[in-house]
Amino acid sequence: MSDQVEDLEIQLLLEALFQRYHYDFRHYARASIKRRLIQARLQLGFPTISAMQDRVLHDASMLPRLLDFLTVQVSEMFRDPTYFKALREKVLPHLRTYPSLKVWIAGSSTGEEVYSMAILFKEEGLYDRTIFYATDINPEALAAAEAGVYAIDRIRKFTENHQKSGGKSSLSDYYTAAYGRAAFDKSLREHVVFSDHSLVTDAVFAEMHLISCRNVMIYFDRPLQDRAIGLFHESLARKGFLGLGSKESLRFSSHAGAFTDFVAGEKIYQRREP
Amino acid sequence: MTATPMKAVAIGASAGAVQALLTILPALPASFSLPVLVVVHVPADRSNVLVPLFQSKCRITVKEAEDKEPIQSGVIYFAPSDYHLLVETDGCLALSTDELVNYSRPSIDVLFESAADFYGDALAGVILTGANHDGAAGLRAVMDVGGVAIVENPDGAYASAMPSAALEATPSATIMNHAQIVTYLSSLGTAR
Numbered sequence: 001m002s003d004q005v006e007d008l009e010i011q012l013l014l015e016a017l018f019q020r021y022h023y024d025f026r027h028y029a030r031a032s033i034k035r036r037l038i039q040a041r042l043q044l045g046f047p048t049i050s051a052m053q054d055r056v057l058h059d060a061s062m063l064p065r066l067l068d069f070l071t072v073q074v075s076e077m078f079r080d081p082t083y084f085k086a087l088r089e090k091v092l093p094h095l096r097t098y099p100s101l102k103v104w105i106a107g108s109s110t111g112e113e114v115y116s117m118a119i120l121f122k123e124e125g126l127y128d129r130t131i132f133y134a135t136d137i138n139p140e141a142l143a144a145a146e147a148g149v150y151a152i153d154r155i156r157k158f159t160e161n162h163q164k165s166g167g168k169s170s171l172s173d174y175y176t177a178a179y180g181r182a183a184f185d186k187s188l189r190e191h192v193v194f195s196d197h198s199l200v201t202d203a204v205f206a207e208m209h210l211i212s213c214r215n216v217m218i219y220f221d222r223p224l225q226d227r228a229i230g231l232f233h234e235s236l237a238r239k240g241f242l243g244l245g246s247k248e249s250l251r252f253s254s255h256a257g258a259f260t261d262f263v264a265g266e267k268i269y270q271r272r273e274p
Numbered sequence: 275m276t277a278t279p280m281k282a283v284a285i286g287a288s289a290g291a292v293q294a295l296l297t298i299l300p301a302l303p304a305s306f307s308l309p310v311l312v313v314v315h316v317p318a319d320r321s322n323v324l325v326p327l328f329q330s331k332c333r334i335t336v337k338e339a340e341d342k343e344p345i346q347s348g349v350i351y352f353a354p355s356d357y358h359l360l361v362e363t364d365g366c367l368a369l370s371t372d373e374l375v376n377y378s379r380p381s382i383d384v385l386f387e388s389a390a391d392f393y394g395d396a397l398a399g400v401i402l403t404g405a406n407h408d409g410a411a412g413l414r415a416v417m418d419v420g421g422v423a424i425v426e427n428p429d430g431a432y433a434s435a436m437p438s439a440a441l442e443a444t445p446s447a448t449i450m451n452h453a454q455i456v457t458y459l460s461s462l463g464t465a466r
Contacts, residue, residue: 034388035387218368218369218371247340248341
């Protein structure tokens with residue numbers, strides 16, 4: 001019974017966030033959103049979700065704190081090394097044939113994948129001809145991504161992943177360590193545009209050769225997944241590539257027929273041309 | 275126990291999980307008619323070896339849980355490594371890469387709490403061997419919604435910490451050994 005009240009409170013809070021701030025989580029997978037909101041309620045010290053809603057409606061400074069619970073994902077550099085290996089060995093040889101390239105990392109969170117992609121393109125000699133778009137809905141995550149500073153204790157895992165991905169250089173070439181932190185080199189973000197963009201409400205903004213959107217749509221319900229995939233399809237150049245998370249798939253999407261499996265095991269798809 | 279017909283079984287196991295599950299899951303009859311959702315703590319970078327192992331031993335279908343997949347009766351779903359497994363509000367499975375819970379992903383608490391939300395008193399939750407405390411809060415959630423809470427006897431378990439922690443959180447849970455768990459689950463899943 002009390003649980004039904006809480007479910008209603010969650011529905012109302014999501015509606016309030018949309019009406020007041022245009023952040024639309026209404027079509028996010030509800031079970032995960034619920035966990036995150038309960039975490040937020042406990043850690044921010046509210047007795048109920050309604051009390052949290054009251055506060056965020058009247059106090060805009062509460063919004064970023066709530067957004068952190070709703071959106072921020074801790075990833076790793078070169079998470080799923082075999083994905084980056086497949087990009088390196090199978091996708092980049094195709095991209096190499098273009099004089100200029102656009103790559104979109106959708107849902108870039110705190111930037112781990114952006115730097116991974118930049119390093120991969122540097123190692124393969126494609127960085128200089130590429131513009132990377134790193135987008136997210138959370139301004140604080142975007143700022144963190146742009147800063148490119150990570151706790152030093154995470155570097156060991158990043159390095160291990162980088163090696164497994166077929167890395168041709170040493171990860172330590174790209175950061176300087178000080179005071180328990182590793183700051184990634186600004187040369188990696190010279191070609192990166194960090195920008196606020198929502199897969200839920202925003203539209204196509206450039207023509208891409210590669211879109212990487214991993215473990216983002218897993219939080220969407222089916223209709224919203226479909227919207228995002230449609231957006232990716234429209235954004236891709238002829239025979240452009242789309243990379244998803246290892247447990248994501250186009251299989252259930254109405255756009256499934258618009259793509260072919262390119263590296264099936266790594267969830268890398270190619271736009272199908274008629 | 276309760277008179278509500280059960281609609282699903284959730285099982286959580288950690289250290290010693292494979293041996294424990296090998297005595298339980300292959301013993302379920304071919305006619306077993308409930309979905310079984312299983313979280314086992316495995317190292318993040320070991321791709322799923324559990325599914326092929328149990329596929330070869332079980333009499334009912336065994337598969338890795340997929341995101342947004344409708345839950346089917348008589349199927350054993352394993353959480354993929356490095357993803358949380360949840361039951362969505364529409365009765366589909368969902369995966370997430372949310373942060374670790376109890377140092378674990380998948381986490382037993384995450385599965386049990388979301389399953390308790392969806393199934394309410396028609397859920398049976400089973401905590402098996404393990405060396406940490408994951409699952410304790412989840413089993414409590416199962417009990418709180420009127421579901422059936424079962425804990426492997428810590429005295430016979432390969433690692434007693436997890437069943438002990440579950441019992442501490444849910445003292446009224448039923449303590450069973452592997453054979454009793456098999457008998458109980460079989461009675462649930464073939465009764466109709």
